[in-house]
Amino acid sequence: MSQTEEAAPTVPPVLSARDRAETANRVLAERLDTLIPAIMREEGIDLWLLVAREYFEEPVVASMLDAENMHARRRTILIFHDPGNGQPIERLTVSRYGLGGLFAPAWNPAEQPDQWQAVADIIAARDPARIAINSSDLYQFADGMTLSQYVRLNAVLPAELRSRIVSGERLAIRWLETRTPGEMNLYPTILRTAHALIAEAFSPAVITPGVTTAEQVQWWYRDRLLQLGLDPWFHPSVGIQRQGVTGMLEGDEVIQPGDLLWTDFGITYLGLSSDTQHLAYVLKPGETDAPAGLRQGLANSNRVQDILTRHFATGRSGNEVLALARAEALAAGLDPSIYSHPIGLHGHGAGPSIGFWDNQNADPRGAGPVRPNTAWSIELTSYAAVPEWGGQRVDFRTEENAFFDGNSVRYIDGRQTRFTLIATGR
Known part of the structure; x- marks a missing residue:
């Protein structure tokens, strides 16, 4: 980095599609490995739930798709869970398709056909104290949970877990800004x-x-x-x-x-x-x-x-x-x-x-x-x-x-x- 701009800069070589993809995936893996544990623990969030639909990706989910997965597939649901005691953050995808090995598959439709019930079962098994969803009046980047998705989530979560839902606004902003x-x-x-x-x-x-x-x-x-x-x-x-x-x-x-x-x-x-x-x-x-x-x-x-x-x-x-x-x-x-x-x-x-x-x-x-x-x-x-x-x-x-x-x-x-x-x- 420099305080002085070069007088006559030339365009650097532009990477090939494959090199761009490899670079993007490497950077995304670094971000997931380092930022997610830090911001979840600093914000006191035990579980972060992200939902996006094909061609209607919310900003945070869009930023977490690897270079070969350009869009959410059908409905892509991502879960980050902090087990506590310094254990690694779980990264789960409750979806029919994987995400470049960056998230562990956590849904078998043959065993549980209802995707939302699979989400509820995962959350209940982990019993998080605070469940963050992306909802914000102020920031478009943190308002990704649509009404229809929120209704479906509430329909499957028991009342005790619904009461633990909080805004993931600060998580979303910190993930994107850092x-x-x-x-x-x-x-x-x-x-x-x-x-x-x-x-x-x-x-x-x-x-x-x-x-x-x-x-x-x-x-x-x-x-x-x-x-x-x-x-x-x-x-x-x-x-x-x-x-x-x-x-x-x-x-x-x-x-x-x-x-x-x-x-x-x-x-x-x-x-x-x-x-x-x-x-x-x-x-x-x-x-x-x-x-x-x-x-x-x-x-x-x-x-x-x-x-x-x-x-x-x-x-x-x-x-x-x-x-x-x-x-x-x-x-x-x-x-x-x-x-x-x-x-x-x-x-x-x-x-x-x-x-x-x-x-x-x-x-x-x-x-x-x-x-x-x-x-x-x-x-x-x-x-x-x-x-x-x-x-x-x-x-x-x-x-x-x-x-x-x-x-x-x-x-x-x-x-x-x-x-x-x-x-x-x-």
Whole structure:
């Protein structure tokens, strides 16, 4: 990991399908072996029940499927049970089909045709004090138990066991938000791939000032990803800020010399997501750099990044981090808007948010604690009046992915501190 982004990154080799599968399965096994015992014991949960149906996988179950099992089959039911006394966590699948050897088969339909009764029998035999199911009003990641599945479960469990059901919200969030050493060994390559593709997009190979539109660059990204066999997790954005024009120009607007370009681009590769916003300046004939006022605007956003990451602390809520960072940035004369979020298995990942673009105050989604071994999109903007543009208020959006180890925040593949410069033909 590096604080400095490489000036002209190239796309690393992309793994074959088989190598990707082997990598994904190795990482999943590490996660199951190390994270599940830790989070169940820390949260005081004896049994965690997960249910998903084919093509309707809930987020946690989807993240536990091995590379050869792309979907739940019919109904996939997973059970984690802690026997106590330091014994290994049981990993069971109450399903017709196995799951890559990562979960032990625990249902024989020939002996017990009723899948739900098999679940009830397993739970009763283990007599857990607390049974977690994924139900949450606040977090979509932890609300995977559907009404129909909950009704079926309640129909087979005796009243005494039903009374022990609790929300698995914190288990689900912690499972999804925590990054393992194996994942962090992969993440720099994923970020380098995304940065290299942005560098290609913001180059004369793709953009001809006076000819190329913002929309054409967006679809260039999509075509390039198809060539590489990679997937975006959202449609790329490309926008233009221009002297004398209010707001962001997009779509069929032609890119011109003197424009400030913005892009928002993210991929999912090897099970992990990137989310990056970068800026580029289109040189006018005779220019060798962006105007000083624009350069200062990017420097201001870098300062807000530094302020924000300094306020990360284990156990501090996302709302507290937001309030502290905004207060310091405003006191320094900056004009920030902070809307950072966890990243990992999902682009907008599980865990506490740190502000929203439309809400710079405390939010229930930011009430949770910042935890160690989590990855983040340090996403924000600062606004600045640019003298060379007649004092026009310009939006300097930045987004870089970083890792919080519990003590400090480090960028996974550096951050942008200088504009990408796009030459204009003469």
